[in-house]
Amino acid sequence: TQLLEQSPxxxxxxxxxxxxxxxxSSSVFSSLQWYRQEPGEGPVLLVTVVTGGEVxxxxxxxxxxxxxxxxxxxxxxxxxxxxxxxxLCAGAGAGSYxxxxxxxxxxxxxx
Amino acid sequence: ETGVTxxxxxxxxxxxxxxxxxxxxxxGHNTVSWYQQALGQGPxxxxxxxxxxxxGRGNFPPRFSGLQFPNYSSELNVNALxxxxxxxxxxxxxxxxxxxxxxxxxxxxxxxxx
Numbered sequence: 001t002q003l004l005e006q007s008p009x010x011x012x013x014x015x016x017x018x019x020x021x022x023x024x025s026s027s028v029f030s031s032l033q034w035y036r037q038e039p040g041e042g043p044v045l046l047v048t049v050v051t052g053g054e055v056x057x058x059x060x061x062x063x064x065x066x067x068x069x070x071x072x073x074x075x076x077x078x079x080x081x082x083x084x085x086x087x088l089c090a091g092a093g094a095g096s097y098x099x100x101x102x103x104x105x106x107x108x109x110x111x
Numbered sequence: 112e113t114g115v116t117x118x119x120x121x122x123x124x125x126x127x128x129x130x131x132x133x134x135x136x137x138x139g140h141n142t143v144s145w146y147q148q149a150l151g152q153g154p155x156x157x158x159x160x161x162x163x164x165x166x167g168r169g170n171f172p173p174r175f176s177g178l179q180f181p182n183y184s185s186e187l188n189v190n191a192l193x194x195x196x197x198x199x200x201x202x203x204x205x206x207x208x209x210x211x212x213x214x215x216x217x218x219x220x221x222x223x224x225x
Contacts, residue, residue, distance in 0.1 A: 004153075033213060042115070042201050042216030043154070088153050092212045097144075097167040099212055101153030 003027070004091055006102035014110050016078050021105045023089035024071045030094040032065055032072045037086040037104070079109045113138055115217035117202050123223045124192050132187045132220045134202030142166070143185040144214060145177060146201040154201055160185055189222075197224045 005024045013019055023032070031050040035043035047056050049065035049072060056063045060083075062075040076083055086106050090099040116135045124130050136143050142161045146154035156169035160179035174190040183204070189196060199221050203214035 006153075031212070035216075040218065042203070042218050043214075045213055045215070048213055090153075090214075097159045097161075097212065098156045098169060099144075099154075099214060101146075101155070103151070103153045 004089055004100055004102035006087075006089060006105050008105060009103065010106050010108075012108040012110065013079055015080060019076050019079060019107070021074045021076075021087055021107070022071070023073070023102055025091060026070065027091070027093075028069050029091035030069070030096075031092045032069070033090045033092070033099070034063055034072070034074055035088040035090060037088060038084075043086075043088055076107075079107075081109045081111050083107060084109050115140075115202055115204050115215055117200075117217040117220050119220060120218070121221045121223075123225065125225050126192055126194060128192050129188065129190045130192060130222060132189075132200050132202075132222070134185045134187070134204075134217060136183045136185070136202075136204035137215050140204035140206055140215065141183050142205045143179055143183065144203045144205070145185070145187045146203065147171075147196075148199040148201055148219070149195075150198070157187070192224045194224050197222060 007022045033048045034046045037043040047063045052067045052069045054065045060077045086104045088104045090101045118133045144159040145157040148154040158168040159166045163179045176188045178186045199219040201219045203216045
């Protein structure tokens, strides 16, 4: 069974601060996706990383896939209240139809 | 382009009852997956439908069943409801032939079992 561990579970920071969220596994994934979920909504896809060592930037968000494709990180620069939400990582195995999700990191950005 | 829609938004049932949840996939998406998200947890894969057939299943008992229709919409049926079935049920559709199984989620149905 593939498991994804996310840390920290909760994060509360002031507007303007930087933060990093981690997603770790003992399993290799063919791709890893990051989603953001707001209360009462379904998760929304932010990015997919597929190559070991890959770095992708989405405005103030930087996503990195580990060299061994077992872990990933999300770094947010100068966090804003609009970044508040539940950040979920999800991994897909090679040829698999199934996404394995972590438990998520609940981020609160205080104005 | 219409996104993924789900109905109903909220539902309250009692233990032992049966429930049917509905999902309309995003335009052009022929693959639908269902997930269960318990409070404080990430979504857990229930099953996926492609071309009206179950294409894979997670670790859920047979009382969780589904259907997909020719217009790609889908239903999730749960029989003999248990208290632990209380959760947000998410439907997600994906593009045909898409390489990385990227999912487009609906807003979910919040099921409460009393």
